[in-house]
Amino acid sequence: MLAFEVQARSGGARAGRLTTPHGVVETPVFMPVGTAGAVKAILQRDLRELGASIVLANTYHMMLRPGDALVAERGGLHGFTGWNAPFLTDSGGYQVFSLAALRQISEEGVRFQSHLDGSAHLLSPERSIEIQTNLGADVIMAFDECPPSTAPREAVAAATERTTRWAERSRAAHRRGDQWLFGIVQGGLDRELRERSARQLLALDFPGYAIGGLAVGEQKPDRERVLDFTTPLLPEARPRYLMGVGTPEDILEAVARGVDMFDCVLPTRNARNGQLFTRRGRVSVRNARFRSSPLPPDPECTCYTCRTTSLAYLRHLHMTGEIVAATLLTIHNLAYYLDTLRGIRQSILLGRFEEFRQETLRALAAPLAGLAFALAFPVIGLAVMAWMAMRPVVKRAMPIARFARNVGLFLAAPFIGLAYALAFPFVGIGMLAWKGVRAAVRR
Amino acid sequence: MLAFEVQARSGGARAGRLTTPHGVVETPVFMPVGTAGAVKAILQRDLRELGASIVLANTYHMMLRPGDALVAERGGLHGFTGWNAPFLTDSGGYQVFSLAALRQISEEGVRFQSHLDGSAHLLSPERSIEIQTNLGADVIMAFDECPPSTAPREAVAAATERTTRWAERSRAAHRRGDQWLFGIVQGGLDRELRERSARQLLALDFPGYAIGGLAVGEQKPDRERVLDFTTPLLPEARPRYLMGVGTPEDILEAVARGVDMFDCVLPTRNARNGQLFTRRGRVSVRNARFRSSPLPPDPECTCYTCRTTSLAYLRHLHMTGEIVAATLLTIHNLAYYLDTLRGIRQSILLGRFEEFRQETLRALAAPLAGLAFALAFPVIGLAVMAWMAMRPVVKRAMPIARFARNVGLFLAAPFIGLAYALAFPFVGIGMLAWKGVRAAVRR
Numbered sequence: 001m002l003a004f005e006v007q008a009r010s011g012g013a014r015a016g017r018l019t020t021p022h023g024v025v026e027t028p029v030f031m032p033v034g035t036a037g038a039v040k041a042i043l044q045r046d047l048r049e050l051g052a053s054i055v056l057a058n059t060y061h062m063m064l065r066p067g068d069a070l071v072a073e074r075g076g077l078h079g080f081t082g083w084n085a086p087f088l089t090d091s092g093g094y095q096v097f098s099l100a101a102l103r104q105i106s107e108e109g110v111r112f113q114s115h116l117d118g119s120a121h122l123l124s125p126e127r128s129i130e131i132q133t134n135l136g137a138d139v140i141m142a143f144d145e146c147p148p149s150t151a152p153r154e155a156v157a158a159a160t161e162r163t164t165r166w167a168e169r170s171r172a173a174h175r176r177g178d179q180w181l182f183g184i185v186q187g188g189l190d191r192e193l194r195e196r197s198a199r200q201l202l203a204l205d206f207p208g209y210a211i212g213g214l215a216v217g218e219q220k221p222d223r224e225r226v227l228d229f230t231t232p233l234l235p236e237a238r239p240r241y242l243m244g245v246g247t248p249e250d251i252l253e254a255v256a257r258g259v260d261m262f263d264c265v266l267p268t269r270n271a272r273n274g275q276l277f278t279r280r281g282r283v284s285v286r287n288a289r290f291r292s293s294p295l296p297p298d299p300e301c302t303c304y305t306c307r308t309t310s311l312a313y314l315r316h317l318h319m320t321g322e323i324v325a326a327t328l329l330t331i332h333n334l335a336y337y338l339d340t341l342r343g344i345r346q347s348i349l350l351g352r353f354e355e356f357r358q359e360t361l362r363a364l365a366a367p368l369a370g371l372a373f374a375l376a377f378p379v380i381g382l383a384v385m386a387w388m389a390m391r392p393v394v395k396r397a398m399p400i401a402r403f404a405r406n407v408g409l410f411l412a413a414p415f416i417g418l419a420y421a422l423a424f425p426f427v428g429i430g431m432l433a434w435k436g437v438r439a440a441v442r443r
Numbered sequence: 444m445l446a447f448e449v450q451a452r453s454g455g456a457r458a459g460r461l462t463t464p465h466g467v468v469e470t471p472v473f474m475p476v477g478t479a480g481a482v483k484a485i486l487q488r489d490l491r492e493l494g495a496s497i498v499l500a501n502t503y504h505m506m507l508r509p510g511d512a513l514v515a516e517r518g519g520l521h522g523f524t525g526w527n528a529p530f531l532t533d534s535g536g537y538q539v540f541s542l543a544a545l546r547q548i549s550e551e552g553v554r555f556q557s558h559l560d561g562s563a564h565l566l567s568p569e570r571s572i573e574i575q576t577n578l579g580a581d582v583i584m585a586f587d588e589c590p591p592s593t594a595p596r597e598a599v600a601a602a603t604e605r606t607t608r609w610a611e612r613s614r615a616a617h618r619r620g621d622q623w624l625f626g627i628v629q630g631g632l633d634r635e636l637r638e639r640s641a642r643q644l645l646a647l648d649f650p651g652y653a654i655g656g657l658a659v660g661e662q663k664p665d666r667e668r669v670l671d672f673t674t675p676l677l678p679e680a681r682p683r684y685l686m687g688v689g690t691p692e693d694i695l696e697a698v699a700r701g702v703d704m705f706d707c708v709l710p711t712r713n714a715r716n717g718q719l720f721t722r723r724g725r726v727s728v729r730n731a732r733f734r735s736s737p738l739p740p741d742p743e744c745t746c747y748t749c750r751t752t753s754l755a756y757l758r759h760l761h762m763t764g765e766i767v768a769a770t771l772l773t774i775h776n777l778a779y780y781l782d783t784l785r786g787i788r789q790s791i792l793l794g795r796f797e798e799f800r801q802e803t804l805r806a807l808a809a810p811l812a813g814l815a816f817a818l819a820f821p822v823i824g825l826a827v828m829a830w831m832a833m834r835p836v837v838k839r840a841m842p843i844a845r846f847a848r849n850v851g852l853f854l855a856a857p858f859i860g861l862a863y864a865l866a867f868p869f870v871g872i873g874m875l876a877w878k879g880v881r882a883a884v885r886r
Contacts (some may be wrong), residue, residue: 036760036763036765038760038765038767039767041767042767065762066759066762070734074735074755074756080753080755080756081756082751082752082753272766291509291513292513294517304486304488308487308488310517310525312509312513313480313523313525316479316480316509317479317480319508320479320508322484323483323484323769324483324486327766328486
């Protein structure tokens with residue numbers, strides 16, 4: 001009923017198929033986050049239309065409200081929400097460390113107070129698995145300890161060891177054959193700890209592995225370095241899930257290093273804050289230059305929002321605080337993420353992932369190149385002003401100079417335009433090269 | 444390009460067709476309110492799927508944000524919002540009296556400060572028509588003065604006279620042939636003022652007439668009384684629009700009195716507050732009895748929400764503060780209103796509106812009948828307790844009484860059940876009758 005196969009490789013990237021009781025998930029895949037059993041601000045119909053194949057729900061949130069017993073009574077997440085496609089639930093570990101109040105961590109588990117009403121709860125490996133059994137997702141996660149990324153090495157080491165013991169208890173508590181339980185590799189930014197964690201978890205023989213403890217505030221090169229040495233430790237034939245990552249750029253880098261599954265609140269949360277993800281990078285819909293723009297948010301996108309909504313209207317709806325602005329932006333941002341992941345998968349199947357990655361990163365960096373030009377304008381302005389100041393002098397001194405200047409400008413114009421046009425991609429490439437050099441130096 | 448015809452009559456009710464440059468509107472019609480150029484919390488696609496044929500936008504809100512000049516630049520409301528069906532704009536009169544700060548009313552118009560940023564503005568008949576010309580709706584309204592319903596008769600009389608003078612200036616300022624300008628009959632609850640207002644406005648020969656100054660806090664019988672003597676004053680061949688009304692019951696009563704067009708924020712605003720309109724009356728989705736209910740909000744409804752969402756899930760989404768709860772409730776409430784109006788129209792075409800009205804009102808009153816039963820329970824409970832207290836005495840005194848009681852209960856059981864079942868509709872009819880009596884007495 002549950003299976004995973006790698007269908008194609010392109011460099012380090014893999015394209016695969018994860019078969020679950022509620023349908024097939026083609027990887028690499030982005031899983032929209034449905035914290036409370038619903039992806040925020042979007043109807044299931046629209047989610048389905050965008051081609052979302054699997055949704056993540058948060059164990060921590062569902063256990064507190066409406067409660068896993070009620071969800072079980074209504075037929076698990078699938079019955080309760082009516083989403084008839086695969087679900088993944090996290091273990092609650094990350095949320096209990098980031099949201100709950102008055103945490104007491106012991107070997108047994110974590111006692112905490114609900115961030116909603118202060119009620120007392122326990123999350124342990126056994127309880128987490130019990131909840132996830134009640135929720136009935138297709139893929140569930142072992143209960144792990146998530147120390148802050150700034151924690152000292154000893155604390156990270158202790159949390160990593162405990163995560164292994166909790167993974168063992170999670171596995172022992174897990175009964176349902178129609179759910180896959182994944183282990184979570186911890187170890188912070190430390191190579192030795194990551195290697196130890198992976199070795200211990202591999203001994204427990206999980207059908208899939210997640211990489212946890214990233215996307216918690218560390219630098220991008222650090223994250224990529226950890227992926228560089230962690231993904232090769234995981235079994236080739238099993239799915240790899242990078243938890244909580246990330247930007248489109250992050251996902252491209254992680255796919256290049258062999259990761260198959262992703263989740264992140266960025267496209268949905270930022271939508272509600274008015275940020276658009278586009279093929280040319282991120283932009284705020286509040287931007288005054290969109291005030292009367294008849295253009296769609298992303299001219300290359302075919303989502304409902306881009307088919308029907310101008311930037312001027314979208315900006316107006318967002319500025320007015322209309323709920324429907326959140327819906328329209330969520331539809332587009334998820335369309336962008338899901339389309340990008342489909343593009344990635346396609347390029348892997350065609351054996352040209354590296355080209356796709358370079359092209360996508362270049363396009364995403366274009367606005368940065370634009371910014372560089374914008375900064376160049378004052379300099380050009382100053383030069384023009386200097387010329388204007390000099391002009392009377394020049395004019396009086398030699399009329400022929402004026403003629404020469406005009407002819408010169410006339411002849412040079414097309415070349416100046418061409419130089420500008422050519423400079424665009426080069427600036428982008430230059431920036432990417434610089435990032436590569438910087439990453440290499442750090443490594 | 445603009446036309447109205449009455450197609451059928453059933454009692455005082457009429458079914459008609461309003462033809463506009465952006466499509467045909469079949470009446471009686473409910474117009475969802477799209478204050479800022481968008482019906483709140485619902486995508487245009489869903490609005491279209493529900494069969495909404497015309498949307499109302501507020502002149503006051505659009506003039507302040509994004510500004511009517513910008514909307515004109517983007518092709519009017521149709522171009523700006525992409526809604527390719529008829530629009531109606533109000534005159535801004537009602538909002539300027541209910542929302543704006545520091546109003547100064549003069550014969551020229553109303554000077555006020557924006558409720559958004561305190562900026563100073565003028566709304567006059569000429570400015571209102573200029574804005575509505577820029578917005579480009581298919582039906583627009585003359586600028587009127589709306590005194591509070593509690594105002595003394597002289598104040599209402601003065602406002603009504605001024606509304607006539609402003610209607611004349613509105614008509615003079617109006618140029619576009621592809622828009623119909625409606626006059627608004629004012630006059631509060633006073634028969635003489637209403638008659639004078641109607642007479643004066645009829646002399647200005649508007650293609651349609653609205654009844655304003657109702658749904659502003661007056662009692663339902665007062666409203667119905669005003670309709671009773673106002674609608675017969677309006678031309679038979681022209682559309683009649685009752686502004687800001689109302690509940691499903693209100694709409695049924697107004698249709699019975701010959702009104703064709705309605706708008707109201709109730710279905711959309713109450714959706715965001717968790718109130719469901721159903722064929723059995725209104726109910727809050729927060730109700731604890733829905734906690735684990737697998738039923739749809741309204742079992743007789745075929746909207747997206749009722750097709751896909753259980754009350755348990757909907758309640759959870761609302762309690763969790765999910766935006767999508769507002770969307771799901773809005774879809775259902777608008778479906779209910781639009782379906783009800785279609786039912787009304789159908790019944791008029793079939794010549795049986797009165798039956799439809801009675802049936803619908805009876806169904807809507809059913810929960811009230813239920814409430815009466817709920818109140819009856821303590822009484823029944825007290826009787827049972829009294830019987831329990833008496834029981835030992837009775838038992839000791841005459842064992843034959845016990846036998847007789849059991850036989851009696853056994854024989855009576857089906858009749859008691861039947862009596863309960865029969866009582867349901869009678870209680871509802873009784874209530875309606877009482878309402879009728881009360882209304883007649885007040886009249």
